[in-house]
Amino acid sequence: MKEPTIILLGSRVEEIDARCIAEGIDSRKLMYNAGKAVADKIISELLSGETKNFIKGLVICGSGNNGGDGFVAAMELLKAGMDIDVFCISQAEKFSADTRFYFEQINAASASKVVFLDISKKDNEELFAEKLAAGRFVVDAIFGTGLRGSKIRGQAAEIISLVNSAKQAAKLSKKDFTVYSVDIPSGVDSDTAALLGEAIKADVTVTFGCKKIGIALYPGRDYAGDIIVADIGIPQEHYRSYEKYYEANLEWVSSKIPARDFSTYKHSAGKLLVIAGSVGFTGAAAMVCQAAMRSGAGIVTLVCPWELNSIMEIKLTEAMTYPVEQTDDITLHMDAFKDILKLSAGFDALAIGPGLSRNPSTTCLVREILKKIKKPTVLDADGLRALYGPKEIGEDERPDLSHIVMTPHAGELSAILGVEKISEEERLKYNAFAADQYGLVSVLKGAATLITGPEKTVYINPTGSWAMATAGTGDILTGIIGSLLCQGVALTEAAVCGTFIHGLASDIIAPDTSRTAQIASDILEGIKKVFIKIEKLKY
Structure with a gap:
């Protein structure tokens, strides 16, 4: 018998991650598994025969672990033969150690290198808009479950708005365009499901370990699209040991x-x-x-x-x-x-x-x-x-x-x-x-x-x-x-x-x-x- 799905607060999942890492689970391996799960979902949906070299996509990364997941996803998509542009909304000095590790790997692997976005600069804004218009999909790895309570402002809010506008324009022109969010759509509070200002309107959210409250309740649930729960190597008993919510099947x-x-x-x-x-x-x-x-x-x-x-x-x-x-x-x-x-x-x-x-x-x-x-x-x-x-x-x-x-x-x-x-x-x-x-x-x-x-x-x-x-x-x-x-x-x-x-x-x-x-x-x-x-x- 299939048991009800476990749902946790995003803050609880962060505690579980930290506890598992303290007990010896390799944090870098967890990040790799997360990013690969996102890439695998995209590959399974979009790759067919000889078309892979013609699939263009964007991966937009933040400075936290969510951004590191995005770098891994980009690397795996490149290996699969896709044409991937990687943008980062933060400077490298703000990266965590694991995020920096995969940033350096993707930067070495990608012919175009990671572009650090500053859309206040006209050439940066034009490049981003051009790639967005040409892309078949976008990976949202800007903010993860750690963003709670604070409103999104400035460049991050502008980028999220541009992605949502591109999605709407693609819909009106009947163009195939898919937005994939990493763990949770950027701009959704993982503990309350509230919108923190601008929020990514995803078609698919690949979330890790268990579903979060932020994408189980509204309005966050309405921004998540189809939800895929991916196993990244944390034993399920860790999730069962915390205060939890359930979803029937x-x-x-x-x-x-x-x-x-x-x-x-x-x-x-x-x-x-x-x-x-x-x-x-x-x-x-x-x-x-x-x-x-x-x-x-x-x-x-x-x-x-x-x-x-x-x-x-x-x-x-x-x-x-x-x-x-x-x-x-x-x-x-x-x-x-x-x-x-x-x-x-x-x-x-x-x-x-x-x-x-x-x-x-x-x-x-x-x-x-x-x-x-x-x-x-x-x-x-x-x-x-x-x-x-x-x-x-x-x-x-x-x-x-x-x-x-x-x-x-x-x-x-x-x-x-x-x-x-x-x-x-x-x-x-x-x-x-x-x-x-x-x-x-x-x-x-x-x-x-x-x-x-x-x-x-x-x-x-x-x-x-x-x-x-x-x-x-x-x-x-x-x-x-x-x-x-x-x-x-x-x-x-x-x-x-x-x-x-x-x-x-x-x-x-x-x-x-x-x-x-x-x-x-x-x-x-x-x-x-x-x-x-x-x-x-x-x-």
Whole structure:
């Protein structure tokens, strides 16, 4: 079974590098392995038969170890027969010992020598622009993981801007032009994924040892392009020994989905009780139920207000309905609790929240359910209002929520925690705080959805795109997670697998729908295709 991918802060990877070197691993060899990995990727993509001598490329190096990796890559590309120009944005006296070693090697090997760039000089700027326009690719080895916090200014910012402009011009003219970044795109903070002013917009990033937070979260992830993790000779146990984050993959997700055989029947396949919907929001309830059925739940029953029952029976074919007491606003009434409590005894898990409304009686009902029904539960949307306002619910009054997976977006999480706003850089911190404070699994939805359990393990979801920025996609996620919970998947694993399946379903269906035109119900079709892939791996 393939384990989840390890993700670390860039600063942690630097500590690991330093520790390994102190223990006797040759730093020069590590630099060589890194640079060769970049060159190997380029060679595998661009070399074909007799074309190699006609491939022109640029390698742009900084003064640090990232620049040394770039010098090695340039050397290997020259050996492969490519026409390579090497530019350096720093003076040689600033090089580290290893970087200087490979600079001297490339300088001896290259007929054109390394050009030290000073684009304030007209001839330098013209030469760089000429080579950039003629090149088939650029290797960005300007800044690595060591650049954190400080904004990029001056010549480095200008060069990055020129590379990005060249890429855009090539796209408009339909010219093949690829930007490869070494370890991380220059200008992306490896610890936070923030942009430090100008940043390289790479097509491919070859990163070393393990993936970094800077290219796992946004906006940095959007600048990395395709990510290749290359082994440079540091044993994996070193990465496992640090505080880490994880990224799921299809093989791992497949292993967590319960196996079935010919003795499986609807009751053994899992029974999910859905508590969702109100007047004007019947679609949310329907999508939860449909997603749950598509994700393998054997039986799905929807609890809904009396007056909506006929509508829901028309909208839902496979799921059953259970109408209960309603408010004057046609939402679920607090008085429905006894019926729900009795009904829940025959179910394995609950999905609560989508389309419930903000009616106070409905919110009180959800609070009572959370206190009294201790079955695995996914809590979303209006259901999350039961957790709002620390001033309303003191620590002593807060129910045990260890059976809960909640799925807020940033605005909902900020309301739950009583903070004004959660920025992109604060998502990791606040999601971990929520999971710890409430003792539950928190799924913070957004670009690179975060999943954190009370055990403090953090997963970063790699699937999905802006195609999912449409009403109803959260309801689909609630249904998928609820389905996995009722099938017996553990809370954190159900949250991770559900989020992965949700995003992958959107990705798979996007070629048929387009990302712009995709709507939430399209994802239901994508779920089928994901489970076809899962079954091929599983059986």
